[in-house]
Amino acid sequence: MKIVVVQTSLAGGGAEYVGRTWMAQLALRGHEVHGVLTGKPVNLGLLPPGVTGHTLHHHRGNAVKSRALRDLLREVRPDAVVSLQSISNLIAFGALAMLRSSRPKHAVSERNLVTLGLAGSSLQHRAKTALTKRLYSRADLVLAISHPVAAELVAAFGVHQDRLAVLPNPVSDRRHAGIANGPRSNDQQLNLVLTCRLVQQKQPLLAVETARRLKTRGVDTKLTCFGDGPLREQLIDAASAAGVTLDMKGWVDDWTSEVPATESVLLLPSQREGLGNVLVEAGASGVPVVAPSTALGVADAIVPGVTGELALSAHPDDLVEAVLAAHTIESAPPAGWIANFSAAVCGERLERLLERMVGPID
Structure with a gap:
C-alpha cells in the first residue's frame, strides 16, 4: 500500500511518538510511507528510515494547508491517509473533500477524551470540536486510543461501530534494568x-x-x-x-x-x-x-x-x-x-485495519 500519515510534528508529545512509530512499522512491512507534518518541521532527524517526509509549515492557515495536502495526494496517489490529532484530522478532511476522483480511504485517530475538556475552553477550541463532531463520522475508519475514547466517539461523535477500532498506543519497548519480583523496600x-x-x-x-x-x-x-x-x-x-x-x-x-x-x-x-x-x-x-x-x-x-x-x-x-x-x-x-503495547504488535494491528479499510488493490 501507499500510505500518507498526517500529523503535527515528529516530537513534542505522545501522539507525535505514536505517529512516527506507526510510520516506521508500516515502512518495515514494505509499504510506501509518506509522513506529512502540518506544524513546525523540527526534529526532522526523527523521521523513520524508509519514510519520505513532507512539510506544510510554510503554508499559512489550515485552508491553505488543506489545498497543499490535496496537491500532494494527487501527486502521490496513496491508497490510504492516516491522520492524528484534531487539527491534522481537519486538514486531511479538507484535502480529501477537494479530490473529485481517486480519493484514498481515510483513517482518523482520536487521542483524548474531548468532551471532558470543553468546560472553560476557548471559543476556538469549541468550534474545532464542533467541526470534528460533524466530520469524524464520515471517515472510513476511526482509531480510538482506548475503550472510553471509543465510547465517546460513538455517543458524542456519531461514529458507527463498524468504522471504529480500539488501537492502543505503541509504547517504548525499553525496560527498566531493575524489574524484579523481589520485595519492595521499607514501606516507610x-x-x-x-x-x-x-x-x-x-x-x-x-x-x-x-x-x-x-x-x-x-x-x-x-x-x-x-x-x-x-x-x-x-x-x-x-x-x-x-x-x-x-x-x-x-x-x-x-x-x-x-x-x-x-x-x-x-x-x-x-x-x-x-x-x-x-x-x-x-x-x-x-x-x-x-x-x-x-x-x-x-x-x-x-x-x-x-x-x-x-x-x-x-x-x-x-x-x-x-x-x-x-x-x-x-x-x-x-x-x-x-506485548500488547509493543511497536511490532501495534504496527501489525494497524496494518491489518488499513488493509481491510482499503480492500483489494489492483
Missing part, C-alpha cells in the same frame, strides 16, 4: 513519581497534596517530577509550603531508567486521559502506578493489583489509599500484557 519510604506536562489537565498539585497526606500518615515521602509546563512554579511553591521534598528532573526521554522500581510509585492524577502512556511505561518497568478512575482512559493502561491501582476518585484521600496499595505490589507485569 516512598518515592512518588510524577511524569507529565505540568498543565491543569494533569492536576500536578494533587501529587503534592497526596505526598503531604502520606507524610502525615508516617510514610516518608518525596516527590520526583519528570516534566515541565506552565504550572512548574506553582508546583515548586506548593511543595515548599507543604514541606514535601521535590526533585525537579525536567523532561527525560528514558525516565524509567532513573527511577528505583522497588521504592517508587508513579502517580498520574489527571482530570482526563485518553490512555496515559506513562502508566504503561512504568508498569512495564516494574514501577507500580496509580491514577484516578475518573480519568476514564487510564483503565486501559492499568491492571489493578498487578501493575498498579485505580483510585476511587481524584480526591487526595483516595489517591493516598491507592498509592499505599500499589506500593505493596511485588510481582513483575505479565509479558503478554507488555
Whole structure:
C-alpha cells in the first residue's frame, strides 16, 4: 500500500511518538510511507528510515494547508491517509473533500477524551470540536486510543461501530534494568513519581497534596517530577509550603531508567486521559502506578493489583489509599500484557485495519 500519515510534528508529545512509530512499522512491512507534518518541521532527524517526509509549515492557515495536502495526494496517489490529532484530522478532511476522483480511504485517530475538556475552553477550541463532531463520522475508519475514547466517539461523535477500532498506543519497548519480583523496600519510604506536562489537565498539585497526606500518615515521602509546563512554579511553591521534598528532573526521554522500581510509585492524577502512556511505561518497568478512575482512559493502561491501582476518585484521600496499595505490589507485569503495547504488535494491528479499510488493490 501507499500510505500518507498526517500529523503535527515528529516530537513534542505522545501522539507525535505514536505517529512516527506507526510510520516506521508500516515502512518495515514494505509499504510506501509518506509522513506529512502540518506544524513546525523540527526534529526532522526523527523521521523513520524508509519514510519520505513532507512539510506544510510554510503554508499559512489550515485552508491553505488543506489545498497543499490535496496537491500532494494527487501527486502521490496513496491508497490510504492516516491522520492524528484534531487539527491534522481537519486538514486531511479538507484535502480529501477537494479530490473529485481517486480519493484514498481515510483513517482518523482520536487521542483524548474531548468532551471532558470543553468546560472553560476557548471559543476556538469549541468550534474545532464542533467541526470534528460533524466530520469524524464520515471517515472510513476511526482509531480510538482506548475503550472510553471509543465510547465517546460513538455517543458524542456519531461514529458507527463498524468504522471504529480500539488501537492502543505503541509504547517504548525499553525496560527498566531493575524489574524484579523481589520485595519492595521499607514501606516507610516512598518515592512518588510524577511524569507529565505540568498543565491543569494533569492536576500536578494533587501529587503534592497526596505526598503531604502520606507524610502525615508516617510514610516518608518525596516527590520526583519528570516534566515541565506552565504550572512548574506553582508546583515548586506548593511543595515548599507543604514541606514535601521535590526533585525537579525536567523532561527525560528514558525516565524509567532513573527511577528505583522497588521504592517508587508513579502517580498520574489527571482530570482526563485518553490512555496515559506513562502508566504503561512504568508498569512495564516494574514501577507500580496509580491514577484516578475518573480519568476514564487510564483503565486501559492499568491492571489493578498487578501493575498498579485505580483510585476511587481524584480526591487526595483516595489517591493516598491507592498509592499505599500499589506500593505493596511485588510481582513483575505479565509479558503478554507488555506485548500488547509493543511497536511490532501495534504496527501489525494497524496494518491489518488499513488493509481491510482499503480492500483489494489492483
